[in-house]
Amino acid sequence: MADIILTINAGSSSIKFAAYEIDQGKLARLALGEIDGIGGKAHFSARKGNDEKTGFDLDQSHIAVDHRMALTAVMDWLEKEQNGANVIGVGHRVVHGGPDYCEPVLVDTAILAQLRSFEPLAPLHQPYNLAGIEAAHDCFPKAAQVACFDTAFHRRHPFIADTYALPREYYDEGVRRYGFHGLSYEFIHRILRHEEPVLARGKVAVAHLGNGASMCAINSGKSVGSTMGFTALDGLPMGTRCGQLDPGVVLYLMREKKMSADEITDLLYKNSGLKGMSGISNDVRDLEASTEQSAKDALDYFVSRVRRNLGGLCAELGGLDCLVLTGGIGENAVNVRKAILQNLEWFGIQIDFAANARNERIISEKGSPTVVLILKTDEERMIAAHTAELLNLKEPLVPAIA
Incomplete structure (x- = not known):
């Protein structure tokens, strides 16, 4: 039975996953897949190695599929396709690590509670990332749960790159520039350093x-x-996101258009950007x-x-x-x-x-x-590498950044 590291990127209605085996000190990807439509008509699709992608609808005859049921489907599929699979570590993409986390961590109850306190900083991502951790703990109780943060790569910014021109008390409370896509940037720089x-x-x-x-x-x-x-x-x-926006626009939408916080959130996150500007896609x-x-x-x-x-x-x-x-x-x-x-x-x-x-x-x-x-990025492999490194299972993916 192969020892496997599983990576999870959990969203509100989907879970992306990848499975890796450590082969002679290197990560070998065994499978890549996704469950779409969590909470509604859920569909599982995955491919093993370089095989063609296969898929099927998940059974929702008794109850709507949630994150735990979705991961149970992943576990069942892996065991069938790998003739048994021992998941020893699950690496999770967590969008926000707040001001405190500058590297991956093993998740315990206290850390999970602290990560939950960051939900207001990433309301459309963080709750579902953490739901993925809780679901993975239920499905793989013997596996280590590792949180890998999209903000961590940026946490050593100089002060002037992190702050806004607001009273200092807001910075101290956590209102600062965090930066995201850190797992992608870290992977690219590791590859660049290697090549x-x-x-x-x-x-x-x-x-x-x-x-x-x-x-x-x-x-x-x-x-x-x-x-x-x-x-x-x-x-x-x-x-679908607007990018840089004069904050006065938000005040205008509130005062003149009488839009609620939820309506503005929906506009700026889901109906702006290329989709909003073009009206097409x-x-x-x-x-x-x-x-x-x-x-x-x-x-x-x-x-x-x-x-x-x-x-x-x-x-x-x-x-x-x-x-x-x-x-x-x-x-x-x-x-x-x-x-x-x-x-x-x-x-x-x-x-x-x-x-x-x-x-x-x-x-x-x-x-x-x-x-x-x-260069092709690979956030899943970066998460798997972090998980393996934290568990002392292998050498770094490529020479680590000093």
Whole structure:
């Protein structure tokens, strides 16, 4: 029976999971899957190794599927597909670690209670992340539960990168810039350090561009700035989230439009961004295929904001040695990348547009002062690596950041 590390990314209506075996000191991914429609018509889909994805609807004849029932389905599937599976550790993506957590932790009752106190800081993510931990504890009672935080990579920011221009008491209460997508940034930097150690020691900007989007400035392996702030709403426009917004707009919506906090939350998190601007879709592929002006406007706005924030991060770094593009858009959207990177020679970025069109790993011209890379992120593997490292089961995935 194989010893397995399971990774869980639990949301309000879905659970994404991956299963890894430690094989000769390295993580070997055995399976990847997702349960959609928790609380409603739940559907399980997964693939083992490189096999074709299979799926089935979960039985809801007696009661609606919750997180615990969803993880029970994962456990049953793993035992069947692996001819027995011993889950020894479960690594969880937890969006918010608050001001205290700068590295993964083993979860116990006290820590779970503290993480629950951060729910007001991430109301659309944190409660469901913690529900996943509780469900995993029920399903895998002998396994260690490890919380891996999306904010942890940014927790050593200098004060000026974390604060807002509010009275200091609010900062002390936790109203500060946290930054998110830290698991993705940490994975990218580990890979960069392994494959391009000279660049990794320099000034690096990483653009995590997907349905959720942000950018991070990394200097000598440490995050020194992020486009996201107190919540995952800030910074770049995203699939359905607004990105940077004058707080006066929120006051206007409250006073003039008489919108409630819940209505504003729904607007800013679920009905803004590319979806709201275009009135068509949150998917870049749909917008690129559309002939509507609103689709073009939404993409143009996204591109302009990425370019503007790139300039800001470079000012924060005091220069730029390497730019990495990752995430679904960063890794695949050739035309969006081209629009972001064109005419930046003055900035030290010289792009080989033929290489960009071929989705090559290096898309900057030879001799470009700034090297531009496309790297595939893998947050699940980062969570698995953290879990294994915390349990002293293996050496780091690649050389750890000092």
